[in-house]
Amino acid sequence: MRETAAQDLLDWYDTHARTMPWRVPPADRKAGVAPDPYHIWLSEVMLQQTTVAAVTEYFRKFVARWPTVADLAAAEDADVMAAWAGLGYYARARNLLKCARTVASEYGGQFPRTRAGLEKLPGIGPYTSAAISAIAFDQPETVVDGNVERVMARLHDEHTPLPAAKPILTQQAEALTPQHRPGDYAQAVMDLGATICTPRNPACGLCPWRTPCTARQAGTAPELPKKTPKKAKPVRRGIAYVGRRADGAWLLETRPDSGLLGGMLGWPGSDWSEAPAPPPAPPVDTDWHPLEGEVRHTFTHFHLILAIQTAWLPQDAAPSAGGFVPSAEFRPADLPTVMRKVFDLAQTSLR
DNA sequence: CATGCGTGGGG
DNA sequence: TCCCCAAGCAT
Numbered sequence: 001m002r003e004t005a006a007q008d009l010l011d012w013y014d015t016h017a018r019t020m021p022w023r024v025p026p027a028d029r030k031a032g033v034a035p036d037p038y039h040i041w042l043s044e045v046m047l048q049q050t051t052v053a054a055v056t057e058y059f060r061k062f063v064a065r066w067p068t069v070a071d072l073a074a075a076e077d078a079d080v081m082a083a084w085a086g087l088g089y090y091a092r093a094r095n096l097l098k099c100a101r102t103v104a105s106e107y108g109g110q111f112p113r114t115r116a117g118l119e120k121l122p123g124i125g126p127y128t129s130a131a132i133s134a135i136a137f138d139q140p141e142t143v144v145d146g147n148v149e150r151v152m153a154r155l156h157d158e159h160t161p162l163p164a165a166k167p168i169l170t171q172q173a174e175a176l177t178p179q180h181r182p183g184d185y186a187q188a189v190m191d192l193g194a195t196i197c198t199p200r201n202p203a204c205g206l207c208p209w210r211t212p213c214t215a216r217q218a219g220t221a222p223e224l225p226k227k228t229p230k231k232a233k234p235v236r237r238g239i240a241y242v243g244r245r246a247d248g249a250w251l252l253e254t255r256p257d258s259g260l261l262g263g264m265l266g267w268p269g270s271d272w273s274e275a276p277a278p279p280p281a282p283p284v285d286t287d288w289h290p291l292e293g294e295v296r297h298t299f300t301h302f303h304l305i306l307a308i309q310t311a312w313l314p315q316d317a318a319p320s321a322g323g324f325v326p327s328a329e330f331r332p333a334d335l336p337t338v339m340r341k342v343f344d345l346a347q348t349s350l351r
Numbered sequence: 352c353a354t355g356c357g358t359g360g361g362g
Numbered sequence: 363t364c365c366c367c368a369a370g371c372a373t
Contacts, residue, residue, distance in 0.1 A: 047369040054359065054368085088357030091372075125371045145369045163352085190369055199367065200362070230366095260356070300356050337358060 005212060006178035006185055012208035013188035018195070020052060021059055026184050035183075037111040038069045040136040041099075044128045045092055052194075058087050069111075072097070073104035078254075081263050082334035090264055090336065094257065095123030113137040131186060140182040142174045147193025153225035154197060154215035161226035169225075197221075235303045240269035240295070240339075241282050242308060242346035246315040250330050251283060253322030260299070266339045268321040272304055283321040284313050293345055297338040304338065310346050 014026050022043035024035045042062060046055040061083060066072040072080070077097060084093035099121045103111055111132065112118050118129035130141040149162060152169040160168060178185055196203045204216045215221040243251035257263050268283040282288055288309040295306040313319075332343050 044369065049357085049368055049370055051359075051368050086358075088359090089370085091356065092370090095371080123371070127370055131369065143369075146367080147369070187369090194369085262356090298358085300358090301354080 005209065006176055006180075008208045009188045009192065010178075010181055010185060013184055013191060016191065016195070017184075017187065018052075018191055021056060021063075023187070029181075029184060034138075035136050037132065037136040039063065040132050041069075041111060041124075041128075042096075044131045044135075045096055045123055046087065048092060048128065049089060050087065054087065058084070068109070069100050070104045070109050073100040075100075077263070082265075082331070085264065085334050085336055086340075088337075090262055092123055094263055098122040099124065111136070113139065115139075115141055134186040135183045138181070138183040140177060140179050141186075142170070142177045143186040143190070144170050144173050145190060147190045147197070148173050150199065150225055151189055151193045151197045151209075154202070154221045155209060155213050157214035157218050157220060158224070159220075159226055161228045163228070165225065231301075233298065233302050234274050235305060236272040236274050237276075237305045237307070238270045238272035239279055239307045239309060240267040240342050241288065242267050242310045242342060242350065243282075243284055243286075243313045243317075243319070244311075244350045245313045245317060245324055248327035249324035250327070251313065251317075251319055251322050252325050252330075261336050261338075264336045264339070265325075265334055266336065267342055268319070269306075272302075272306075274302075281320070282309065282311075283319040284311070284317045286311050286313060286317070289349070291345060291349065295338065295341045295345055297341060299338075306338070306342060308342060308346050310349050312350065 017026050019025065022035070022039040024033050043055065043059055046058055065083065066075055075097070080097050081090065081093055084090060102121060103109060113133060115129040115133045118124050118132050119126070127143060127145050130143045133139040134141045134143060149166065149169050152158065152172045153165065156172055158165055158168060196207045200222065202221050204210050204213070204221060207213065210216055213221065215224050251268065252265050253268050255261050255264050255266050270277065270280045288311045291308040291310060295308065297304045332340050335343060
């Protein structure tokens with residue numbers, strides 16, 4: 001690898017950097033403008049396994065409502081979970097609050113600048129610690145995300161499948177990281193992977209690294225990185241009960257903090273299982289009506305088919321699960337997507 | 352080290 | 363319709 005590879009990429013970044021609400025453009029950065037570490041942390045957590053397009057509006061909403069890490073630390077749990085609803089991987093939201101409260105109470109509202117310091121905080125792992133340290137504080141740390149893995153695999157024509165190849169690709173990425181402008185370099189590699197060195201149909205002709213790229217020379221770029229095959233998703237089934245009290249209040253429950261959709265609002269119902277199971281007792285003993293359709297939703301590791309039962313509940317109902325949310329306080333947007341799908345299907349029969 | 356953990360968009 | 367994928371982390 002030529003010693004100028006990093007500089008070639010930085011030159012490309014100077015003219016091709018994507019614009020994002022949390023990002024300081026390279027020209028401003030050169031002029032001495034530093035990013036807000038709170039913004040970088042928040043965006044990096046939101047971006048874990050999540051697209052820039054999906055994150056952008058959530059980021060704006062969070063920063064408008066909680067402008068500093070101290071503001072976020074002071075927020076109610078339920079408000080943060082509701083604001084995160086729809087973004088997925090809800091453990092991130094719970095860890096986000098834990099982290100904000102730790103930074104506010106134990107670090108005087110200042111994020112640690114080092115990888116090691118950052119990695120002690122909840123929800124911050126090897127990637128995110130490197131990203132915050134590099135981008136927010138311009139430390140020469142190496143970020144290794146899915147983009148970097150793909151770019152390195154192609155640059156070095158590495159055919160070892162992921163995740164076994166991860167240590168090799170990490171070493172290759174470290175060897176390329178410059179001491180000069182490490183924060184912009186980190187963002188540049190990821191922009192390259194997102195816009196040029198894409199998973200399918202990479203635009204090799206436009207790539208600032210087209211000359212040194214060995215996979216391009218070998219014609220193997222589009223098939224890299226190799227990955228070990230994934231398991232098929234099983235189908236699970238369950239029942240959800242959508243109940244509405246005579247005064248219009250909805251019967252909802254806050255799910256346990258750990259596990260699937262942990263800490264989020266949802267409709268009471270059965271467990272979701274592959275094997276047929278006897279329907280559980282409904283949360284209120286009354287006359288429930290099955291809906292015609294079903295809700296289909298796919299999670300990371302299974303497909304779900306949900307049958308829906310609805311009922312109007314007496315004003316004095318004492319549910320065995322969940323509690324009543326007044327109609328005026330209920331916002332479907334506060335539900336995780338699968339639960340919002342249930343609501344969309346059920347609401348027409350409860351008006 | 353393998354698994355659990357969401358969602359929406361694109362091919 | 364389906365599969366793949368996206369700035370991973372915790373256990």
